[in-house]
Amino acid sequence: MKTWLLKLLDLSSEQEQIVKTPPQESSLVLGLPGSGKTQVLVQRAAYLIQSHGISSKNIRLFVFTDVLEKFIRSEIKSLGFPGEMVITFDNWCHSFYVNHISQDLPRVYINGRIDYRKIRFGVLDALQKNEALQKDLGFALVDDGQDLTPEVFEILSLAAQHITVLADPHHKLYHEGASESFVLDTLKLSKGISFLQRDYRNSPAVAQLASHFIEDENFRNTYLSQIRTVQSSSEGPLCYVASSEEKELVHLSQIVQQRQVMKDKVGIFLPTNSLVHRVAKALKDRGIETEKAITKDAENVIHTPYDFGNSLPKVTTYHMAKGLTFDSVLIPQLTENAFAKIPSSLRCRLLFVGIARASKWVYMSTVRGQEFREIGILKLAEKEEHLRILHRLNPLQ
DSSP states (O other), X not given: OOOOOOOGGGSOHHHHHHHTSXXXXXXXXXXXXXXXXXXXXXXXXXXXXXXXXXXXXXXXEEESOHHHHHHHHHHHGGGTOOGGGXXXXXXXXXXXXXXXXXXSOOBOTTTOOBOHHHHHHHHHHHHHHOGGGTTOEEEEEESOGGGSOHHHHHHHHHXXXXXXXXXXXXXXXXXXXOOHHHHHHHHTOTTOEEEEOOBOSSOHHHHHHHHTTOOOHHHHHHHHHTBOOOOOOXXXXXXXXXXSHHHHHHHHHHHHHHHHHTTOOEEEEESSHHHHHHHHHHHHHTTOOOEEOOOOOTTSOOSSOOOTTSOSOEEEETTTTTTOOEEEEEEOOOBTTTTTXXXXXXXXXXXXXXXXXXXXXXXXXXXXTOBOTTHHHHHHHHHTTSOEEESSOOTTO
């Protein structure tokens, strides 16, 4: 089974330097997509355990989604570490609240879901009022720090002795995320910000396509200047404009089968949970087994099990895809109707995040006459030979 997890010896000098930051130091590290932020956090946990004798019980690797939690847990077993070391921040707060505040969890009145925002503020209040609860966690390693709200960092400053935060401010998906200056001040990081600048995941062809969805020209140029991965295949990104949704789904199923024959790990990304269910069912009806990597329900339960340790394609949303890595990423349903609930200001960032999850190849598809507004970006990518758009298929495609 392929693994995205590198060995410490395979890390760059920049990555290794952050991994081996002295245990007593906290830090904020900014990195481009694919620069190895998650790799660094996992390897830092390994370094603290293996080189400094820190117990895994005293380390928590905080991630943004349940999906990424399972993704990392499936890999760290190879390092001999317990999966419990990796957890979403909200799940950690949930446990803290039950153990130190109340087993009666606050809920959203309308739908009965657990109110994690109220839980976070309850945890913060408890930590502020009770010094005995403070600094009980030795090391907090935080991924996707750009999308974490200010109270998260206030909690971390009280709960953990040492903190490492990795973030990508250029691709913040939630406007509530704390600013870099707030993180620096709250965590009292006098050494300022460190940077990871090189890309180690995306092939040049994938990176060139992803760059079309970076709206800031300076950042786009910076991103492209860091691409150092060697192109291992002449196969470039492809977009199919189907004459009907039925033909789009038929070809999607064929593409999935092709990538499975090639032993690729496949991710299929969509803008909403309802489309995740719909496309997964459509693929199943055509003989393709997949797993839906989606969020927990109102009772904090996942009713559609999935396992990143197997080779089945994973169907998920762009939001849940953050931090994941696949050989091939498939992005169907690029229609205006599918993206109707996605704000215009967020669409390019979501597409960038989705494309940048691929290490090797990207496939996209839409339906003629129903294309989303961003189809012009794909046409520009084709003009610059970073994408091939097909309007009809020959028997081999």
